[in-house]
Amino acid sequence: xxxxxxLDSHVSVSEGTPVLLRCNYSSSYSPSLFWYVQHPxxxxxxxxxxxxxxxxxxxxxxxxxxxxxxxxxxxxxxxxAHMSDAAEYFCVVSSLTDKLIFGTxxxxxxxx
Amino acid sequence: EAGVVQSPRYKxxxxxxxxxxxxxxxxxxxxxxxxxxxxxxxxxxxxxxxxEEAVDDSQLPKDRFSAERLKGVDSTLKxxxxxxxxxxxxxxxxxxxxxxxxxEQYFGPGTRLTVT
Numbered sequence: 001x002x003x004x005x006x007l008d009s010h011v012s013v014s015e016g017t018p019v020l021l022r023c024n025y026s027s028s029y030s031p032s033l034f035w036y037v038q039h040p041x042x043x044x045x046x047x048x049x050x051x052x053x054x055x056x057x058x059x060x061x062x063x064x065x066x067x068x069x070x071x072x073x074x075x076x077x078x079x080x081a082h083m084s085d086a087a088e089y090f091c092v093v094s095s096l097t098d099k100l101i102f103g104t105x106x107x108x109x110x111x112x
Numbered sequence: 113e114a115g116v117v118q119s120p121r122y123k124x125x126x127x128x129x130x131x132x133x134x135x136x137x138x139x140x141x142x143x144x145x146x147x148x149x150x151x152x153x154x155x156x157x158x159x160x161x162x163x164e165e166a167v168d169d170s171q172l173p174k175d176r177f178s179a180e181r182l183k184g185v186d187s188t189l190k191x192x193x194x195x196x197x198x199x200x201x202x203x204x205x206x207x208x209x210x211x212x213x214x215x216e217q218y219f220g221p222g223t224r225l226t227v228t
Contacts, residue, residue: 041121041221042221043115043116043203043218043219043220043222044155044203044205044219045219046216046217090154090155092154094215098215099157099160099168100157100217102153102154102155102156103154104152104153105152105153105154
């Protein structure tokens with residue numbers, strides 16, 4: 001069965017510093033992986049997706065993630081945090097039937 | 113382009129009462145999903161429709177939950193009777209089945225249900 005583990009429930013950074021949100025996956029086949037962001041009282045928004053093409057995936061708002069098969073990881077990064085990045089972030093793996101399996105989420109706080 | 117629309121946004125009911133949530137997907141999206149999101153957790157799939165057909169309802173608690181998508185467009189999720197443990201956010205999402213961008217799911221803002 002497919003699953004994802006988000007290693008940090010909370011991450012706090014200062015504005016302008018790098019962001020790293022960690023995600024490990026488990027899958028018996030080459031997975032499709034996603035990062036979604038959820039701002040308060042707003043719908044989940046797709047940041048980026050990996051579907052077996054380039055291992056470094058660029059998304060919206062300056063985020064990117066690197067698929068590392070040897071480490072079974074798909075960490076999300078951003079060089080410089082902005083106040084508007086404060087939100088809940090979900091790492092997601094897709095099953096063979098396109099069912100999305102979400103991690104438990106990482107809450108990102110950005111301090112001025 | 114309008115996104116996924118859900119109503120109501122918030123609902124407070126007493127336990128044992130019925131409640132219904134409505135979702136209108138993005139125009140042209142033939143696949144529709146209902147998710148349950150408990151506090152501090154990621155969403156979990158309740159049911160998936162392809163057009164009018166429920167193709168995956170294995171996680172839907174059928175003793176009290178029901179859903180319908182009669183014309184393959186908008187959908188209603190119902191709980192009867194509601195229990196305290198049903199307090200959560202109910203999310204609707206939609207996606208294309210085929211073509212460019214297929215299977216990417218677009219989510220609505222959700223309905224936050226509180227059962228007292």
